[in-house]
Structure formats: C-alpha cells, structure tokens
Amino acid sequence: MSMSQERPVPSYSSSSSSSSTTRSTERRPVQSPAVSRPQTQLSPTGRFVRTTATYQISPCDMNNAPGRDRPSTSSSAPAPRDPVFYDQASRTYYPSKPIRAITPSYTTVAAQTPVTLKEPRKLLVILDLNGTLFYRNKANRRSVTARPHLSTFLDFLFEHCRVMVWSSAQPHSVEAMLSFGFGDRVSRLDRVWSRDHFRLPQVDYARKVLTIKDLEYVWEGIEKEKKAQREGEKHPKYAVQFDQTNTVLIDDSKHKTQLQPHNGLALRDFDEDLARAGTDSELLKVRAYLAKLVYQENVSAYMRLHPFDSDAPLEKTSVKKAKATTATGEAALGDELDELTRRLEKSTI
Numbered sequence: 099m100s101m102s103q104e105r106p107v108p109s110y111s112s113s114s115s116s117s118s119t120t121r122s123t124e125r126r127p128v129q130s131p132a133v134s135r136p137q138t139q140l141s142p143t144g145r146f147v148r149t150t151a152t153y154q155i156s157p158c159d160m161n162n163a164p165g166r167d168r169p170s171t172s173s174s175a176p177a178p179r180d181p182v183f184y185d186q187a188s189r190t191y192y193p194s195k196p197i198r199a200i201t202p203s204y205t206t207v208a209a210q211t212p213v214t215l216k217e218p219r220k221l222l223v224i225l226d227l228n229g230t231l232f233y234r235n236k237a238n239r240r241s242v243t244a245r246p247h248l249s250t251f252l253d254f255l256f257e258h259c260r261v262m263v264w265s266s267a268q269p270h271s272v273e274a275m276l277s278f279g280f281g282d283r284v285s286r287l288d289r290v291w292s293r294d295h296f297r298l299p300q301v302d303y304a305r306k307v308l309t310i311k312d313l314e315y316v317w318e319g320i321e322k323e324k325k326a327q328r329e330g331e332k333h334p335k336y337a338v339q340f341d342q343t344n345t346v347l348i349d350d351s352k353h354k355t356q357l358q359p360h361n362g363l364a365l366r367d368f369d370e371d372l373a374r375a376g377t378d379s380e381l382l383k384v385r386a387y388l389a390k391l392v393y394q395e396n397v398s399a400y401m402r403l404h405p406f407d408s409d410a411p412l413e414k415t416s417v418k419k420a421k422a423t424t425a426t427g428e429a430a431l432g433d434e435l436d437e438l439t440r441r442l443e444k445s446t447i
C-alpha cells in the first residue's frame with residue numbers, strides 16, 4: 099500500500115510469515131544501592147527457574163520504575179516494588195543483567211545552558227515503531243495501523259535529519275511494519291535495528307522484558323561502521339559525529355530512554371483507541387518540536403528544560419515565528435518549514 103498520500107488511519111493484514119568534544123570516555127556507572135531480588139533464568143533444560151541475584155539499581159531506574167507511582171502504605175516509606183516484574187500490569191520482566199547508571203558525563207553535558215544557533219544542523223533521529231508510528235493489534239500481530247500524518251512526518255525527517263529505526267520487535271516484524279508504512283523510504287534509512295541489537299541474553303530475547311535503548315550502543319555502532327568503510331568512501335551519513343548533543347530518540351515509552359533521558363522524546367502511545375479514532379495529531383506536534391531542535395547546539399540541554407509535551411496544543415508547539423493569526427497552525431508551520439528547508443539547502447552538510 100502506498101503511503102505517499104495521507105490517509106486517515108490505514109490498516110492492513112500481512113500475509114507474510116513471517117558534540118564530539120563533549121563526549122567522555124566515562125563508562126563506569128556510579129555506585130547505587132544494591133538490592134536482592136528473585137529472577138527467572140533459563141535452565142540448561144530450557145525451563146525457567148527462579149534464582150536470587152544482587153543488582154545495582156541505577157538512580158534513573160529507581161526514578162522511573164512503575165512501582166514508584168503506586169500509592170504508599172506509609173507516609174515515610176516508599177511503595178514496595180515488584181521483585182520480578184518491571185511492570186506487573188503488563189507482566190514485563192526486569193532484564194537479567196543489571197541496569198547500569200547514567201554516566202556522570204552525560205548528566206554534566208545535559209546540564210549545560212542551551213544555545214540557539216542561527217543555522218539548522220543535522221540531527222540523528224532514532225524511531226521506535228510499535229506504539230510510536232504504528233499500532234499492532236495484540237490479538238493479531240500481523241494487523242498493523244499506521245499513525246495519522248505518518249507520511250508527512252517521514253517526509254520532514256528525511257529532508258532535515260539522518261534517520262534510523264530501532265525497535266524491540268523481532269527482525270521479521272520490523273521488516274513487515276517498514277514495508278507497510280515506509281514503502282520506498284526504507285532505502286533512505288541509515289540503519290534498521292531490531293531486537294537483536296539490544297545485546298540481550300537468550301532468556302531475555304525470548305520473553306517480555308524491559309528493553310532499554312542505550313544510545314551508547316548506537317554511537318559506538320556508527321563509529322564501527324565508519325571504520326569498516328573502504329578507503330576513499332565517504333557516505334553522507336558519516337559526515338557528522340553523533341552524540342548526546344545531536345541525537346533524538348523518539349519512543350512511546352520513557353522507560354526505554356532512561357539511560358539518556360534528555361535525548362528521549364516520549365510521545366503518547368498510539369494505542370487501539372487512538373488507532374480507531376483516527377484523529378491523532380501527535381506526529382505533527384513532534385515535527386514542530388524537531389523543527390526547533392535542529393537549531394539547538396545541544397539538544398539534551400534543551401530537552402532537559404523544554405521536554406516534548408503531548409498535551410500542549412499544536413499551535414503552542416509550533417516553531418518560532420509561526421503565527422497562528424495568519425492561518426491555521428498547520429499552515430503557519432508549513433511556512434516555517436519551507437524556510438527551514440531553504441536554510442538547510444544552503445548548509446554544507
């Protein structure tokens with residue numbers, strides 16, 4: 099199905115089977131309180147068994163864990179956390195390996211004062227798929243619905259940013275969603291990452307576990323790709339070194355972006371209700387937000403102070419100078435994006 103024309107919530111059923119100077123070499127996690135909790139592990143016979151392991155829980159993990167939001171039984175003690183499930187409601191397990199802490203260098207760079215540039219710059223945008231760009235029916239995982247305005251959103255991304263996909267779905271599911279929703283644009287993606295890029299042990303790969311998108315994996319992976327290039331080859335996707343100052347991870351779960359929280363753009367989950375309604379405008383809001391970010395010297399510093407707000411009306415998330423009085427928010431945004439396009443075309447990147 100072609101995605102070149104915007105349609106309200108198209109659906110289908112598949113028949114297939116299937117700034118560099120600011121980066122630090124600091125990789126060691128800070129010390130955090132150790133806790134013991136039972137875990138399930140895959141035994142040599144292929145059965146899940148419960149064991150007890152000691153974990154270093156990162157400060158971010160503690161802040162974001164679903165248990166933190168539960169009502170406390172005591173005015174002074176924090177609510178007890180489930181020892182096995184990261185999210186009891188969805189029966190999502192903790193990962194077998196401990197979640198590392200946010201590096202001190204990340205926190206330092208994100209704490210800088212944001213600086214707005216006169217000219218736009220290329221960002222690396224990492225896209226989640228399910229819940230972000232698509233809704234996959236839980237009863238029939240081959241039934242996929244595209245989020246409204248997906249085509250418009252992708253056109254903007256490919257014009258102004260380097261784009262890659264990172265989904266926790268298995269490779270064959272990622273391929274099916276992309277072939278449905280991206281069409282010919284698949285070839286314009288810098289890279290497509292799926293569940294096999296989380297470095298999960300087999301026990302976690304095969305079960306519903308919290309998957310954290312550690313951007314260090316992405317930045318390291320790009321450096322490896324660069325080194326593997328043949329002599330004399332210079333693909334445009336390697337023209338910029340990406341780090342926390344120019345990378346944005348778009349995902350419907352903030353828990354997956356917890357290691358680089360100020361690079362995570364958490365948009366509203368595109369769920370069954372939104373898929374049925376067909377009135378969702380989240381991708382237009384994200385587009386307007388990204389149009390601001392391309393003028394930022396350090397996106398993590400800006401996003402720390404001005405995180406994306408799904409609840410804000412589209413007009414208020416529009417780029418600067420977009421005047422709602424001249425037209426609708428969408429039309430005004432279009433004018434501003436045209437200007438952004440002209441300025442990017444002048445850019446050497």
Ligand SMILES: [Mg+2]
Nearest residue numbers: 226228229350
């Ligand atoms: Mg998702």
